[in-house]
Amino acid sequence: MEYFSAVDVITTKRDDGALSDDAITWMLDAYVRGDVAEEQMSALLMAIFFNGLSTRELNTWTDRMIESGERLDLRGLSRPTVDKHSTGGVGDKISLILAPLVAACGAAVPQLSGRGLGHTGGTLDKLESIPGWRAFLSNDEIRDQLDTVGAVICAAGQGLAPVDRKLYSLRDVTATVASVPLISSSIMSKKIAEGTHALVLDVKVGRGAFIKTVEQARELATTMVRLGTDHGVATVAQLTNMNAPLGRAIGNALEVSESVEVLQGRGPSDVRELTLALARIMVELVGIDVDPATKLDDGSGYEVYQRMIRAQGGDPDAPLPVAPCREEVVSTKDGYVQSVDALDVGIAAWRLGAGRARKEDAVSAAAGVECLVREGDAITKGHPMFVLHADDEAHLQLGRDAIAHAVVVGERRVNAEALLLERITN
Ligand code: URA
Numbered sequence: 001m002e003y004f005s006a007v008d009v010i011t012t013k014r015d016d017g018a019l020s021d022d023a024i025t026w027m028l029d030a031y032v033r034g035d036v037a038e039e040q041m042s043a044l045l046m047a048i049f050f051n052g053l054s055t056r057e058l059n060t061w062t063d064r065m066i067e068s069g070e071r072l073d074l075r076g077l078s079r080p081t082v083d084k085h086s087t088g089g090v091g092d093k094i095s096l097i098l099a100p101l102v103a104a105c106g107a108a109v110p111q112l113s114g115r116g117l118g119h120t121g122g123t124l125d126k127l128e129s130i131p132g133w134r135a136f137l138s139n140d141e142i143r144d145q146l147d148t149v150g151a152v153i154c155a156a157g158q159g160l161a162p163v164d165r166k167l168y169s170l171r172d173v174t175a176t177v178a179s180v181p182l183i184s185s186s187i188m189s190k191k192i193a194e195g196t197h198a199l200v201l202d203v204k205v206g207r208g209a210f211i212k213t214v215e216q217a218r219e220l221a222t223t224m225v226r227l228g229t230d231h232g233v234a235t236v237a238q239l240t241n242m243n244a245p246l247g248r249a250i251g252n253a254l255e256v257s258e259s260v261e262v263l264q265g266r267g268p269s270d271v272r273e274l275t276l277a278l279a280r281i282m283v284e285l286v287g288i289d290v291d292p293a294t295k296l297d298d299g300s301g302y303e304v305y306q307r308m309i310r311a312q313g314g315d316p317d318a319p320l321p322v323a324p325c326r327e328e329v330v331s332t333k334d335g336y337v338q339s340v341d342a343l344d345v346g347i348a349a350w351r352l353g354a355g356r357a358r359k360e361d362a363v364s365a366a367a368g369v370e371c372l373v374r375e376g377d378a379i380t381k382g383h384p385m386f387v388l389h390a391d392d393e394a395h396l397q398l399g400r401d402a403i404a405h406a407v408v409v410g411e412r413r414v415n416a417e418a419l420l421l422e423r424i425t426n
Helices: 006-014 021-033 038-051 055-067 094-104 123-127 139-148 162-173 180-193 214-230 252-263 269-285 292-297 300-311 342-354 393-403
Strands: 082-086 109-113 151-155 198-205 234-241 325-330 335-340 368-371 384-390 407-410 420-424
Touching: 006 021, 006 038, 021 038, 021 055, 021 162, 038 162, 038 180, 055 162, 055 180, 055 214, 082 094, 082 109, 082 180, 082 269, 094 109, 094 123, 094 151, 094 252, 094 269, 094 292, 094 300, 109 123, 109 139, 123 151, 123 252, 139 151, 139 300, 151 300, 162 180, 180 214, 198 214, 198 269, 214 234, 214 420, 234 269, 252 269, 252 300, 252 368, 269 292, 269 420, 292 300, 325 393, 342 368, 342 384, 342 393, 384 393
Parallel strands: 082 198, 109 151, 198 234
Antiparallel strands: 234 420, 325 384, 335 407, 368 384
């Protein structure tokens, strides 16, 4: 391999030039080895933030991230594999329902997930509220469970695209997270290394998402779909509305309970609608001719969920933790609910104890928010809008403050916004 100077690589991108494949490969490898300093990689990330990466550069950048670690080999399973990734929202418990449901349709779903940070919750944190459930599985255990149960939700091993962890920590402290090529390569390198054949991306847009406009979401989705397709992973993106929280439950155990309700054919209609929309894309991507609604309604999705939880040491029938401190928040006036702000509700759940500010913080299993009103509801003064759940009075107070302005009540009758926005295919 040719030797490059980090300063020359940074200069090229700073001046909006094109990086050669060898220069990208050298830079990332040298960064992993410790031969490129953190401040040099910071400068390159900032240059990419401003000047972007071409399709070729992004493919090479992503390849190198994948090759920085191991790849899970999911060939030879008895079912086709298909996964889902969400860019993160408030009350987004869809994975808990979707993975077993799509497995019940005949696919294998390898959901290698992460933990929550800030106001969006993490799938592993939610499942860890189930007594006995364990997030860490070996690669052999993942393969076995995919073959026998059809669905696994577990921690993404440290070996998948390890350079992403280093880059992500650096982006976090250098204001370079919000870059389409950097987000796309970060998400897609991990999903491609995971070995799935097909992938649906739920790209969330709105107040409770980190992407605020449809234009930005469209650009991110298009880039990720192209990256997946170029790497042999059949990829479709669905843009979805994240102005209001998804479903009624926000918080770890609360979201597990709501997921079980949906798997039992009950639960909020928006959660069911989004689950089925994503499930239909997933089965179509792998050529399975089954309507997922039939598997939700006949209980087979729920059966797979129970087997999936048991296979990882959890007891799906055990009572979930319940918060000792609970309090209703009521409306101070009559009218129609104009909006429920997903960001305010997400921050409230976080302050109540359901989320973490730093990676190493612990989360409360029982804390969170039950959201009792939706956009368009007619309410009167004193009508309960939320139930706050916390482990102690101090957290309850923080949640109370955060949620105080989450609902706007007005005189105008409004309709709920559409949940499903655009679909982006190759
Ligand atoms: N999620 C990721 O995994 N990476 C990003 O860069 C942003 C969100």
